[in-house]
Amino acid sequence: xxxxxxxxxxxxxxxxxxxxxERIKDYKDVIVHRNDDKSQEQAARCMDCGTPFCHWGxxxxxxxxxxxxxxxxxxxxxxxxxxxxxNNLPEITGRICPAPCEHSCxxxxxxxxxxxxxxxxxxIEHAFKSGFIKANPNIKSTGKKIAVVGSGPxxxxxxxxxxxxxxxxxxxxxxKKIGGILRYGIPDFKLEKDILDRRLKLMKKENIEFKxxxxxxxxxxxxxxxxxxxxxxxxxxxxVPRDLKIQGRELKGxxxxxxxxxxxxxxxxxxxxPASELIDAKNKEVIVIGGGDTGxxxxxxxxxxxxxxxxQIEILEKPPECRTSNEPWPYYPLILxxxxxxxxxxxxxxxxxxxxxxxxxxxxRKLECSKVEFSGSSEKSCPVMKEIEASEFxxxxxxxxxxxxxxxxxxxxLVGDLNLELTEFGNVKTDENFMTSKEGxxxxxxxxxxxxxxxxxxSEGRKAAHHIDKYLMGKxxxxxx
Amino acid sequence: MKLVSxxxxxxxxxxxxxGHADMILISGGDGGTxxxxxxxxxxxxxxxxxxxxEAHQTLVLNNLRSRVRLQTDGQIRTGKDIAIAAILxxxxxxxxxxxxxxxxxxxxxxxxxxxxxxxxxxxxELLRKRFNGKVEYLVNYFxxxxxxxxxxxxxxxxxxxxxxxxNTELLDVNEKILDWKTKDLDFKDILYKPESKSHxxxxxxxxxxxxxxxxxxxxxxxxAKNAILKEEKTKHNIIIKNTNRTVGxxxxxEVCYVYGEKGLRDDTIHFKFRGVAGQSFGAFLAKGITxxxxxxxxxxxxxxxxxxxxxxxxxxxxxYKSEENIIIGNTSFYGATNGEAYIRGIAGERxxxxxSGLLAVIEGxxxxxxxxxxxxxxxxxxKTGRNFAAGMSGGIAYVYDIAGDFKSKCNLGxxxxxxxxxxxxxxIHSLITNHYKYTESNRAKEILQDFDxxxxxxxxxxxxxxxxxxxxxxKENLKQWVKSIVE
Numbered sequence: 001x002x003x004x005x006x007x008x009x010x011x012x013x014x015x016x017x018x019x020x021x022e023r024i025k026d027y028k029d030v031i032v033h034r035n036d037d038k039s040q041e042q043a044a045r046c047m048d049c050g051t052p053f054c055h056w057g058x059x060x061x062x063x064x065x066x067x068x069x070x071x072x073x074x075x076x077x078x079x080x081x082x083x084x085x086x087n088n089l090p091e092i093t094g095r096i097c098p099a100p101c102e103h104s105c106x107x108x109x110x111x112x113x114x115x116x117x118x119x120x121x122x123x124i125e126h127a128f129k130s131g132f133i134k135a136n137p138n139i140k141s142t143g144k145k146i147a148v149v150g151s152g153p154x155x156x157x158x159x160x161x162x163x164x165x166x167x168x169x170x171x172x173x174x175x176k177k178i179g180g181i182l183r184y185g186i187p188d189f190k191l192e193k194d195i196l197d198r199r200l201k202l203m204k205k206e207n208i209e210f211k212x213x214x215x216x217x218x219x220x221x222x223x224x225x226x227x228x229x230x231x232x233x234x235x236x237x238x239x240v241p242r243d244l245k246i247q248g249r250e251l252k253g254x255x256x257x258x259x260x261x262x263x264x265x266x267x268x269x270x271x272x273x274p275a276s277e278l279i280d281a282k283n284k285e286v287i288v289i290g291g292g293d294t295g296x297x298x299x300x301x302x303x304x305x306x307x308x309x310x311x312q313i314e315i316l317e318k319p320p321e322c323r324t325s326n327e328p329w330p331y332y333p334l335i336l337x338x339x340x341x342x343x344x345x346x347x348x349x350x351x352x353x354x355x356x357x358x359x360x361x362x363x364x365r366k367l368e369c370s371k372v373e374f375s376g377s378s379e380k381s382c383p384v385m386k387e388i389e390a391s392e393f394x395x396x397x398x399x400x401x402x403x404x405x406x407x408x409x410x411x412x413x414l415v416g417d418l419n420l421e422l423t424e425f426g427n428v429k430t431d432e433n434f435m436t437s438k439e440g441x442x443x444x445x446x447x448x449x450x451x452x453x454x455x456x457x458x459s460e461g462r463k464a465a466h467h468i469d470k471y472l473m474g475k476x477x478x479x480x481x
Numbered sequence: 482m483k484l485v486s487x488x489x490x491x492x493x494x495x496x497x498x499x500g501h502a503d504m505i506l507i508s509g510g511d512g513g514t515x516x517x518x519x520x521x522x523x524x525x526x527x528x529x530x531x532x533x534x535e536a537h538q539t540l541v542l543n544n545l546r547s548r549v550r551l552q553t554d555g556q557i558r559t560g561k562d563i564a565i566a567a568i569l570x571x572x573x574x575x576x577x578x579x580x581x582x583x584x585x586x587x588x589x590x591x592x593x594x595x596x597x598x599x600x601x602x603x604x605x606e607l608l609r610k611r612f613n614g615k616v617e618y619l620v621n622y623f624x625x626x627x628x629x630x631x632x633x634x635x636x637x638x639x640x641x642x643x644x645x646x647x648n649t650e651l652l653d654v655n656e657k658i659l660d661w662k663t664k665d666l667d668f669k670d671i672l673y674k675p676e677s678k679s680h681x682x683x684x685x686x687x688x689x690x691x692x693x694x695x696x697x698x699x700x701x702x703x704x705a706k707n708a709i710l711k712e713e714k715t716k717h718n719i720i721i722k723n724t725n726r727t728v729g730x731x732x733x734x735e736v737c738y739v740y741g742e743k744g745l746r747d748d749t750i751h752f753k754f755r756g757v758a759g760q761s762f763g764a765f766l767a768k769g770i771t772x773x774x775x776x777x778x779x780x781x782x783x784x785x786x787x788x789x790x791x792x793x794x795x796x797x798x799x800x801y802k803s804e805e806n807i808i809i810g811n812t813s814f815y816g817a818t819n820g821e822a823y824i825r826g827i828a829g830e831r832x833x834x835x836x837s838g839l840l841a842v843i844e845g846x847x848x849x850x851x852x853x854x855x856x857x858x859x860x861x862x863x864k865t866g867r868n869f870a871a872g873m874s875g876g877i878a879y880v881y882d883i884a885g886d887f888k889s890k891c892n893l894g895x896x897x898x899x900x901x902x903x904x905x906x907x908x909i910h911s912l913i914t915n916h917y918k919y920t921e922s923n924r925a926k927e928i929l930q931d932f933d934x935x936x937x938x939x940x941x942x943x944x945x946x947x948x949x950x951x952x953x954x955x956k957e958n959l960k961q962w963v964k965s966i967v968e
Contacts, residue, residue, distance in 0.1 A: 005596045008607060047598055050515055050590025106587050107598055110611045 002072035006044035012112035013042060020344050024303050027188040027268045030340040031095075039122035042115045043072040049106045053330045054116060057104030059459035060086050061481045064101060064116055071123055080127035083120065086481065088157045088458055089199060091128070092182060094121030096190050097455050098293070098337075104330035128198070135205030142166045144472045147229040149216045149414065152180025153454045154445025155235035156199075157461025158468070159208050161478050165469045169208050170229070174215040180237060182454070184262040187297050189304070189340070193269060217414040231440050231468050234428065235461065236414065238406040238446035244289065248357030253364040255279050257294045257403035264301045281305040285396045287367055288312040288346075289354055290403035293339070298401045300341030310346040311395060315385075317374055318350035353387060357400065367395045406451040425450055434464040435471070442468050483508055486532025486555070491539030498545040501689050504573070507532040509555020512577050515602070516593030529555040530569055534671045537570025537647055537683075541675045546570075546647075547682030548689055560629025564637075567645040568652045569671070572684055583622040584614030646684040649674045697721070698731035701752060708750045709735055716751040723779055726759040733767035733789065744788050745769025755796070758782075760810075763791045766820065773919070780810035780829070786839060787818040794825035794920040804844040804863050804924045811847070814839055817857065825920035830866065833859050836876060842916040844924055851878050851942070860912050862924050870896045870942050878942040879909050881928070887940055897948065899941040906936050 003009075015034045017023070023030050046068035054064040063082045070079035083090050097117055105113035127133050144167045148159045151173040159169045177183050179196050204210065214220060225232050241256045243249070260279050267273060281302035288298045291314025302310050319336045327333040342348065351372050358366040371391035374383035408426030409415060415422070421429040421437035427450050428443040430436050436443050444464035445457040462481065469476035482497045483506040484490050494505050510526015533553045540546035553566050554575025563574050582588070585599045592602035600612030639645050649672045656664070677683055697719070708715040721728065729752075736744055749769040758778035766772060768788025776796050783791050795803050808826025815831070817839035827845035834849070837856040845863030852868070855875035862881040870878060871892035879901070880887050888898060901909070910932060917925035928935045 004594055007598060008596070047589060047591070047596075049587065051588040053587070106589065109585075109587070109599060110613065111598070 002044035002046045002048070002069055007047055007107055007111060010041055010045050012045065012115060013038070014115055015118055017340050017343070023189065023340075024344050027304060029095075029192050030189045033121070033125070034118065036122060036126055039115075039119055040072050040074075043068040043119050045107065046072075046114050047107060053104040053106055054101040054114075057330060057332070058101040059453070059456050060462065062086050062101065062120070064114075067123055068114065068116075068119055071119065071126075076123065076126045076130065077132050079123045080132050083123050084127075086479070087120075088160045088462070089153060089454075090120050090124040091195055091199065092153070092191065093455050093458070094118070094124055095195070096186060098453060100332045100453075100455070103332050106330075109329050133202065135202050137206050138163065138166045140166045141168065142473065144168065144230045145170070145228065146468065146472075147172060147216075147225050147232045148235060149225075149232065150180055150235035150237060150445070150447070151178045151183075151210065151212075152235060152237055152445060152457060153182060154237075154447075154457035154461040154464075155180065155233070156203070157458040158233050158235060158444055158465045159461075160203060160206075161462050161465030162468060163203070163206055163208050165465070165473075165476065165478055167469070167472070171208060171210050172214045172216050172220070173210065173212045174218075176213050178210050178212050184265050185258060185294075185297075187261065187264065187301050188268050189300060190297065193265075217417055222414055222417045226440065230472055231442065233464055233468060234414065234436070234441065234443040234447055235445040235457075235464075236409055236447045238408055238427070238451045239410050240407045240426075241402065242405045242407050244354060244402055244404060246354065246356050248359055248364065251357050251359035251364040252362055253398055254357060254400040254402065257288075257290070257298050257401050260298055260401050261294070261301060264305070279399070281307040281310075281399055283308050284398035286310045286399045286401065287395060287397040288401045288403055290314065290405065291316070291348070291350065292403060292405065293337075294405075295401075295403035296337075296339040296341045298403050299346045300339070300344060302399070302401070303341065303344045303346070307399075311349065312342075312346055313349045313352040313354070313369065313395075315353055315372065316350065353385075355392070357397075358394070364397055364400055367397050367400065369393055369395060406446070408450070409447040433467040433471070434460075435467065440471070442471075482506065484532070484536070486510065486527045486529045486553075488527075488531070488535070490532040491535040494536040494549075495539050495543050495545055498540060498543075498549045501691055502549055503689050504550040504552055505536065506552040506554065506573075506575065507536050507571070508575075509553065511556035512554060514592050515588060515590035526555070529553045529557075530565070530671060533566065533571055534569045534649075534673075538673060538675050541570075541647065541677050541681070541683050544678060544681035546677070546684065547686045550685045558626075560626050560631075560633055563626065563630050564633045564645065565652065567642055568648055570647045570683075572642065572646055580619060580622070583618045585612065643684050647674065696731070697725040697728050701729070701732045702735050704752075705732060705735075705750045708745070709739055712745060712749060714749055714751070716753070718753050718755070721754040721756040721758050721762075721774070721776070723757045723759040727761040727764050728754075728758060729763045729770065729772060729789070730761070730765045733765050733770060736767040736769060740769075742787075743768065747771075747790070763789060766791065768819070777807075777826070778809045780812055781815065782809045782813040782824075782828075783817060783820070783822055783839075784812070784814070785816045785818065786814060786820045786822070788820050790821045790823075792823045792919040794922070803922065814841060817841075821915070823916045823919045825916070825922045827863060833857070840912060842912050842925075844922065851876070854878070858908060858912070860909055860916075862913065862916075862922075862928060865890055868892050870944075873942070874944050875947045876944075877905075877947075879905065880940045880942060881935075882938055882940050891942060895946075896942050896944045899943060901936050901939045901941055905939075905941055906932075909936070909939065 015031050017030050018032055046065050048065040048069060052065050055061050067079040067082045094117055099117040101116045102113040107113055146162050146167050146169050148155045148171045151171050155171055159171050163169045178200055182196050263273055263279055282305050284307055286302045286307040288295045291312060295312055299310050299312055319334050321336045323333045352369050353372045355368045355370055357364050358368055371388045372385050373388055374385055376384045418438055423429045428436055428448050430443050430448055434442045434444060442464050444460040446452055449460055466476050466478040466480050469478050482502045484493055486507050486509045497505055507529055509529025513522055550573055551571050552573035552575060553571040557574050557576055558579040566574050581601060586601045587599055591597055595603050595605060597603040597608060600609045637651050652672060654668050704717050705715055707713040744767045746769055748771045751771045753773040755775045757776050758774055760779045761781040761784050762778045763772045764784040766786045766789025771790040774793045793808060803825045806826055809824060809828050811829035812831045813828050814833045814836055816835045819838040822841040824843040828843055830847035830849055832846040832850045833854060834852045836854045839857045842860045846861055846865050848866030848868055850865050850869045851859055851873055852871045854873045857876045859878040867890045869891045873896050913925050913928055916922055
């Protein structure tokens, strides 16, 4: 335990954000990361519970009380070793994980949770700074070759784990750069890309082979993969976005969130986008449909591009600000989240249904919306949505971003070629060992689980790696978590 | 009486039942406080089922079962647990962890640290405010437990819980859920149902007769009435027998009831006994009560004494040498906290164990004297047994080392042996003077006649840490004194 009674003496204190007016001028990290002393002081609040629920809340089972204690006692190296035992990308989860662990922190029952996410970041950044982290290429080789398709968090975690077990791993990525959603989907102000490059450099030094710009199913067929590799892991994400098929959808100026974010990220690192494809929010009235994390990222990007005004609308009711009795501790509660992007200036509306897009000259100009209410929610049935009579209204819009979630992986291409069995939701179906309906082909991450958190992708990747290793070698020393 | 579940607990339970216990608790190893070390939580203790069935069977076979209530505990949580416990012989069931969790415990396992963040195991006002439990939660929980038990009983065709107790025909082993390690175990003995020989009953039906209404203390309280109510000095002569046990405890209770912990002025109540006292003579004797015994006593003299005075010397008609003969039994003055004791004769083993404040003079002790002592002063003017002062962390013992072999008998793990200084000899002198005054001891007389020379044969036994504390305290007092003069 960091400090007996530490939680009574020290208040929770998170890192500060850069001032709004300053940070919207660039794409740099919005957070001013705190120093190690501050992190150690915060670690002192950890109670080292006999039954640590943070372990349970964390999908990868991070040894949270243990490394909190170690960092408090200045044993950073040991803290790092313990952290990296369960997490392949701590510098990434330390920045952008929604931290389910903090919601299940025992202290959060009647106090504020430990700043677990930031403590994690402190450990890993201290480790990088102090040179604890060195590429450690495997000397022993099993002689087995594994292909990982997709270089998002699930793909990277799978590759890292399998590489540690001594297999020869090749990661395929269809885009120009490695990183998947971490590279293309998360704006720089949440995750600067040199953080990702630093990790990839390490993985390359550890002999993981990365093949970017290689579209499996086009540049290389699924059959070739099967022939050339002992096992294949598909971690291609849940790429098909949910669409809003209402009147006026064909109008210009209506885009999917991921297209918008990808372009923006490319522009930040200096790629040229042809004028005909350019999605730019400058001087526009921007509407973001969808109140989730992706929507929030779109708000932040639009603000930085110089939007005239930004409105975010969400069909569901405004969530409560604190936990309700329906979602008791230690469950992950659906409560109102306000990100840095919201602070930077945007209007937010809830219980708003978009009925049609109104355009002029083929371009979107307005949204027709109405207010809705929900009723009859019970354990067995979803709440029923009802439009409130005569509540229609219109909002001006030059640019509409659809951030209403993702459905499932792309059903054509690789999945179609391999003729993989799918679940009722369209995700790739696997057995309990993460193996798809095709022998030797595994799947992990959103492609298998459906859209979810990065930390769940890492968890999936680690589990899949264990099963792949076991499939190839008969047993596995890789952790099951 | 709480007994741990283990092999052989049946014999202990039978003994306890014969000793007029009202209730016997067979405690299993699965439960326990969060303050326990992990090694104990994981590796100590046995399941309650083993101990309970053995205790129940032994009590039934010996015709003792109907005299005691049998309770069990150790992670009992559900109606099914109660049903099994009842069938194995229990009629009371202890709930610890489950009930605490219902009230908000989250098993922090910090109970020993006083910083329970949910306010369950703490006295800290700040933390207690965080306690969120309600009585209703417990009521709700136990309703569910009772409901489940009722369903099980209905399934078994049982109307009353008494019909279940010891009725092992209702219980069987589910072979399907046994794993490789447990599948070869023989559960026959646990499920054995003994015949009650003379129809003594298989559950609690005859309340214990304690025969406490005519014990000696009732008479003592009556005789000391004026002393207790009006603080008048009283003195009485009483004949005592070895069936008079725990003499003085109830009387002390009455004194405390009126005067609280501070008791009466010294010697307000003086009883002079003659004869052989039974066990626990003068146990928990309160301040203001003096017990003088001419004769001898069984074990546990002055157990937990907290302010009273006990004087024991041999019957005046005897001719043997008191300093060579045992006069009181084992484990005397166990856990004494305050008071005085002058014993003309030798004590058995374990004299003054866990004494924390008693002043005692005695003419010899058996093995393990002054073990775990934390305070008080003990003067031994005679031989000691081996392992003297083991684990002693406070207090001082002064030993008259006639044979010159004391060092070999003392456990030097925590204590140092020192010479007597001037301050010590003053204490010894006053205590031995008292001893002579009360008991007319020959040994005391010899010492007092040639006190300064005799002091050379005394050895001071003092724990090193305790000595250090005393020194710092003395320095601190001196500083305070100098300061007060300067000012």
